[in-house]
Structures are given as structure tokens and as C-alpha cells.
Amino acid sequence: MGSWYSIGLVLGLAVGGGVIAAGALARSLAGMMVGAVAAAAVGVALGIAAGGALPPVGGGVGGVVGILGASQVVRGALRRGGTDAGTAALVGIAGLVLAALALIPAVGYVEGVVVPLLGLRVRRRAAERYAGLRTLAK
Numbered sequence: 001m002g003s004w005y006s007i008g009l010v011l012g013l014a015v016g017g018g019v020i021a022a023g024a025l026a027r028s029l030a031g032m033m034v035g036a037v038a039a040a041a042v043g044v045a046l047g048i049a050a051g052g053a054l055p056p057v058g059g060g061v062g063g064v065v066g067i068l069g070a071s072q073v074v075r076g077a078l079r080r081g082g083t084d085a086g087t088a089a090l091v092g093i094a095g096l097v098l099a100a101l102a103l104i105p106a107v108g109y110v111e112g113v114v115v116p117l118l119g120l121r122v123r124r125r126a127a128e129r130y131a132g133l134r135t136l137a138k
Helices: 003-025 029-050 054-079 084-101 107-125 132-136
Strands: none
Touching: 003 029, 003 054, 003 084, 003 107, 029 054, 054 084, 054 107, 084 107
């Protein structure tokens, strides 16, 4: 197909790997940082295996983007009472689906944009504090 396909493939696979890493490690900020480094390293390794100069860059960026986007979902689910194992399993399955979708030409590029945007949207929609009972106390 060409180098554009291999860059998108590696990017999409790395985004899926970053999402899986978020499910496993994003319970704390330290875990998120360790997961980001690991996901970037795996993405770069995938890029080196694909060959060329740009796939390793796409893999590194994809791993970091994947974990940063999915960590908002993981931390929000755990804050609202989700279990560690259940959240990791569901987010891991989502990561595997994203990695499989990366085989479709140009979908890896879309994943690299959509996953962090969804993470930002989840972060913006999260309430700062629940003020419901304070208003009734007056």
C-alpha cells in the first residue's frame, strides 16, 4: 500500500496499546506516567519493525495519545465506583478493538485524533464538586 498505510497502522496499534495500558495502570498519576513510557516504547518498537523513519515516531505518539485519552475514562470510572478488574477488562477490550480497527487504511490516523478528543470531552464534562446537598442545607 505504501508508507502512509504503515504509519497509520503503527499509529493505530499504538493507540490501542496505550488504551490497554491505561486500563491496567491509570489508577494513579505515577501509574499513568509509567504506562505512557511503556506505551511509547512499544509503539516505537512496532514502528521500527514496520521499517522506515516515520512509523517509529507515529508509534511513540500513538502510545502516549492512547493512554492520555483513555486515562480520563479509567480514573472517572474508578472514582464513580467501578472495580479495578472490571474497568481494566472493559478498557482492555476497547483497546483490542481499536488495534483491530487500525488494520483498515486511514483509521489509525482517525484514532490518533479521536481518542484524545474524547478524553478531553470526558474531562470537561466531569463535575468539580457535587453541590446538591449544600443547596438544600440553606
